[in-house]
Amino acid sequence: MAAQSMAAALAASLPAAAATPAPAAPTYEAIPASMSKVIDVEADIQLTSVQLDGLVVAKILKHAREVSSIANAHGLLLGLDLDGTLEVSNSFPLPHHLADDDEKSSKSVARYQTSMLRSLKEVQADDGVVGFYQTSSLGAFFSQNLVDTQALHQDKLRHGGVVVVHDVSQTTRGNPSFRAFRLTPQFLDAYKKTNFSTTSLANHQLTFSTILEEIPLKIRTNPLLKSFLGELATPTGSPLTDATPDKATVSAIPPSFSALNLNSGSSTRNLEQITETLDNYRTEEGNIGYITRVIAREKAKAEAHMAKRKEENADRISKGLAPLPEEDAYRLFKIPNEPSRLESMLLLGQLDALAKSLGQTSATSLVKLYGATAGSG
């Protein structure tokens, strides 16, 4: 009853409670209004924002840099939620598992996860899993893997968990970006039914933009980190007496102006990726088209059979014979299930994100171009 007595103590310290003497026995049924935002057992308070600690930012950046650009780095986020803000205070990377021996690797990942959490708990670190992070390049983070993991988390974790997406290509341009997402309820509903046919999509009003909803993300540095960074960035006099003016002061973190770099880079790679995704999308569309045609053909066959059977039956009835059963007709023809549109939807989402990132890059480089000519003119 530590929380209750704490609540009582806090209620007693409030001015309103001080005027009327607080009852000696703590009330057990109602949580005081002042604590209702802190004690949130049932996770009733909706998440409104995600707050990343500086440590987590550094860890994700490091992990993203270490993993090659083809594979996406991913790891778990640890933290707590408080009054609608999900405070992510720690993270650890997950081992990159290969596609083969899936069964074995997933087991070892699970074992790794549990023993890591136990170890972190021993040194008083947060050990509540609140989501996971994934790195992507050029904004294309939509993937089957991400959706699967997040759907799994949304069931298991408190508040459903979040996914934090980090864009590597923006980091190399000097502007690291972190975004937090969560699956929308309508997508989750469709996902649980594993029904991504056209009618289901239309019922749930799903397009690629309604798969995920974004949660505002903030970055926070704790006061200790703040003072430490400040100390590192403070320039001190060089030990050399005859240093040139550009070397007269040294600091562990010199100021940088990478944002002023005129070369925006990576446009070619961006275009290549767009073409690649377009090709994939075409293939996927071809598959869907093929299956749709097969369905139409089989349906036509079945209907023709039915019409024939009806005719036959009418004939038989007129002749005074017992009619043949009609319902087995559909069983004679194997009509395939309607194709899942999830894959093509995800590909479209990827395409959109890639194009968006290209658009942003070109917009910035336009500004830089005009700025540079104005400066030199």
Place this chain on the structure above:
Amino acid sequence: MPSEDTKERIAKVVDVTRTVMHYGWIPLIIYVGFTRSNPQPSLINRTPTSITIHPVALFSILDHYLRRKDDQPRVIGTLLGTRTTSSSDSSTSENEIHVHSSFAVLHSENSEQVAVDMEYHRTMYELHTKVHPKDVIVGWYSTGGEGNLNTYSALIQNFYGQETAPNMAVHVNLSTGLEEGSQAGVKGYVSSPVGVFPKPENCVFVPIPVHLQFERSGVDLLTSTAQLPSSISSQPISELESLESSLQNVSEMLDRVLGYVRSVLSGEVKGDPALGRYLMDTLGTSTDDLEKGGFTSRLQDTLTFSYLSNLVRSQAEVSSRLALVTS
């Protein structure tokens, strides 16, 4: 006059001394050379000469320090990273230690004894190698500035020396700057034994240089966040915003230079010729080559990109809407 007996005895002593000197001289020189030189050379030259540390390791240490128990004056943990040996000259080889990350280790110390949870340390190391197979244990860290280098530090150093054998363990001491009169900072040490008989609790911590290695943009983001009064910044920052802040920064610096130049011209401050030359070199850079054709072609490229990206996006949108149409 000494007797014949005494003479013979002296001759014998001289003879023995000569033999001892003959065989003992070189070992003596080596011994003196070993104990007097600094830093201590080891038989295999593996003494680290510098430490390069990644901010993640430092931030983890700070986080660990924040989460320490009340009765813990300092926290310790393991440093993980790689060793590189590059021989810059023929005679001296550089032994650099790259610290990539760190993890906290449980320990307790009081006036009588010090205990380190070795099992925890091993478990964490095994977990870490699953993700980063190349990283090895390179040393340990503790918080609390130079004043905290005591006998226990020597004992822990000895323990980590066994873990990193045959290489030497390094020690990184991070001062959080929270105690009065101490400045936040990072110092690196290697240890060398002192005394005639090597004992684990006797050692000298020899300072070695520490460098910081980081992803530029990540640290920029954190420092800019730290400079805000609320120390909370929201994401994502658009590229134009970061460009704008950079430009403002440059503009402020230009103003400062302008102020200095004006005050030199008006004679208030005596001009520094080195500074003047430097300013001329920096600001006199020609931007003529930007004009020649580069601009137009670049502009056309960029506009094409922009057009293409908009086209692809609208097509994707249309396509996703069309998928919803049921027959």
